[in-house]
Amino acid sequence: MKLYIAEKPSLGRAIADVLPKPHKKHDGYIEVANGDCVTWCIGHLLEQAAPEDYDPKYKKWQMVHLPIIPEHWQFKAKPKTKKQLSVVKKLIKQADSLVHAGDPDREGQLLVDEVLQEAKPSASKKQATERLLISDLNPAAVKKALNQMRANQEFVPLSVSALARARADWLYGMNLTRAYTLVGQKAGFQGVLSVGRVQTPVLGLVVRRDMEIANFVSKPFFEVQALVRKSDGAEFSAKWQPSEACQPYMDEEGRVLLKGLAENVASRIQGQDAQVKKIDAKPKKHNPPLPYSLSALQIDANKRFGMSAKQVLDVCQALYERHKLITYPRSDNRYLPKGHFGESKQVLDAALNNQGLEEDKVAGADLSLKSKCWNDAKVEAHHAIIPTAKRLKTAQLGQYEQQVYQLICTQYLAQFYPAYRYTETKVELDIAGGVFVAKAEQIIDLGFKRLFKVEEKKQVMLPKLEVGELLHCFKGEVIEKHTQPPNHFTEATLLSAMTGIARFVSNADIKKVLKETDGLGTEATRAGIIDLLFKRGFLQRTGKSIKSTELGAALVKTLPEDLSLPDRTALWESQLAKIAMKEQTYQTFMHPLENEITGIIERANTSDSSIFSGLKSGKSGSRGSFSKKRTKKRASTRNGRRKSAA
Numbered sequence: 001m002k003l004y005i006a007e008k009p010s011l012g013r014a015i016a017d018v019l020p021k022p023h024k025k026h027d028g029y030i031e032v033a034n035g036d037c038v039t040w041c042i043g044h045l046l047e048q049a050a051p052e053d054y055d056p057k058y059k060k061w062q063m064v065h066l067p068i069i070p071e072h073w074q075f076k077a078k079p080k081t082k083k084q085l086s087v088v089k090k091l092i093k094q095a096d097s098l099v100h101a102g103d104p105d106r107e108g109q110l111l112v113d114e115v116l117q118e119a120k121p122s123a124s125k126k127q128a129t130e131r132l133l134i135s136d137l138n139p140a141a142v143k144k145a146l147n148q149m150r151a152n153q154e155f156v157p158l159s160v161s162a163l164a165r166a167r168a169d170w171l172y173g174m175n176l177t178r179a180y181t182l183v184g185q186k187a188g189f190q191g192v193l194s195v196g197r198v199q200t201p202v203l204g205l206v207v208r209r210d211m212e213i214a215n216f217v218s219k220p221f222f223e224v225q226a227l228v229r230k231s232d233g234a235e236f237s238a239k240w241q242p243s244e245a246c247q248p249y250m251d252e253e254g255r256v257l258l259k260g261l262a263e264n265v266a267s268r269i270q271g272q273d274a275q276v277k278k279i280d281a282k283p284k285k286h287n288p289p290l291p292y293s294l295s296a297l298q299i300d301a302n303k304r305f306g307m308s309a310k311q312v313l314d315v316c317q318a319l320y321e322r323h324k325l326i327t328y329p330r331s332d333n334r335y336l337p338k339g340h341f342g343e344s345k346q347v348l349d350a351a352l353n354n355q356g357l358e359e360d361k362v363a364g365a366d367l368s369l370k371s372k373c374w375n376d377a378k379v380e381a382h383h384a385i386i387p388t389a390k391r392l393k394t395a396q397l398g399q400y401e402q403q404v405y406q407l408i409c410t411q412y413l414a415q416f417y418p419a420y421r422y423t424e425t426k427v428e429l430d431i432a433g434g435v436f437v438a439k440a441e442q443i444i445d446l447g448f449k450r451l452f453k454v455e456e457k458k459q460v461m462l463p464k465l466e467v468g469e470l471l472h473c474f475k476g477e478v479i480e481k482h483t484q485p486p487n488h489f490t491e492a493t494l495l496s497a498m499t500g501i502a503r504f505v506s507n508a509d510i511k512k513v514l515k516e517t518d519g520l521g522t523e524a525t526r527a528g529i530i531d532l533l534f535k536r537g538f539l540q541r542t543g544k545s546i547k548s549t550e551l552g553a554a555l556v557k558t559l560p561e562d563l564s565l566p567d568r569t570a571l572w573e574s575q576l577a578k579i580a581m582k583e584q585t586y587q588t589f590m591h592p593l594e595n596e597i598t599g600i601i602e603r604a605n606t607s608d609s610s611i612f613s614g615l616k617s618g619k620s621g622s623r624g625s626f627s628k629k630r631t632k633k634r635a636s637t638r639n640g641r642r643k644s645a646a
Contacts, residue, residue: 191617204564
């Protein structure tokens, strides 16, 4: 008997649907006509043992016990899924051969591997285990995947990487949460002060932004516009470009701070000749945006519909598992295998049928166009999120499901539209020895932008000009502006910050490393991390703005600064990626971490706890949830992984 072990029941059913019929449905598995069986996990069936499982003394939180570092790591069955674990283990023992069908990512690999480890199959059976990689639950895609199975042994480094992350998160979060909760208790604070290798730097981003806004002092700065006229009466304006001699009166961003200097320039150019020195007209283009990764989709859905990252993930899971309308949603990839190109007509026809696209927009597509998204070299465990060829017979989608589905379909359709093309013209003038520049952008072809609702910018038109031509500056105008504080984070900008975390790092070497990683957290965990910070009362929402609470700000101020900076946690992701690529070992990652945690706890023991005096623990109720019109929230099967990533 061949046993297929899926990550979730929905994936198990999708596999069974393409295997020989008739089927016999049993408790926790499906038996197919040839005697093979399909079973499933329900997310993680095993979880990290708690400190008190290693030693009962750890049940009481005491600083003297820290750090807690297990000598021999233990897993234990999750109480809610203990019955299913027994079913899977029994089937593993009975099977002649095994197929690992976890989701195609690091966590999906570990999730089934840890069950195989727990069941202790024979060495030969374990060695022969196959790996089934499915990113689309529709029958044709599942059949195709079944014909392309690989050896599970190839994916051992991916599993080791996930295991290292889970254990490191346990060490970091459990030890430091206990340490700083005990610090708070010294001041009478009764709640839990949770610390995590991802959640704390995310909180740090918000707290520092809030402080920057609170301490911001606006300053005036001045620009000079020259109003210029041709001999035929055509007029336009050009902006002054301050010279190096003006630098003592400018800020680090090149803005003139001295009003008198700007007024002097304005008066000096009025009534003077303006000679055209340079004309630079360049044809430019913007290629269509790549199909979505999860984070990119969450950012756009927040901007368009105000959806939280968690809501988008829940909707995507429903579109993937229940409706089978999109491919694997927890993807961090924005590219597609070339083999998918031939399926584009069926996919677009289905999207049109399912009201994911409008007929005129599909009709405007050129299916012979091949955008840069079709690139086998950039597709790893999974590809970008795209619609599938599944056709709905009746309208079955809720409001948010339809909106997210339309975003995914439109982004896919853009791959079959031409680039946005325009001409950018830059004219440089000499007026009384000063340099003034006028710019204009003229649209040649809207291309893919026809698909998107974009703000129409008023096109700046320049008259026909020639180098050497003399014009007349009939007015110099001083424009006073004021520096603006940064904006508070929104869900979209916070997600963007997490994915592009290198922007918030000053060290050039670390910045370079971070540009090559996925940022803070993973595609699958970012929504959960943000949600967790709300639930723990560290963040609050004011309209669309995300701000820190008094409790969240107090925690960041108490922690050593490096704990709330992104440097360490993003570097972890870099090291974990190296483990997955067999460029680093488990031991060289874990051992330095254990020493580091010991040092952090020593610092916590001597920290000032007075900032927590008078503060109360609380859970934020401002997070928001689906209304009746929204898609019903589905329980996640990966709560365990989200908690460990926190």
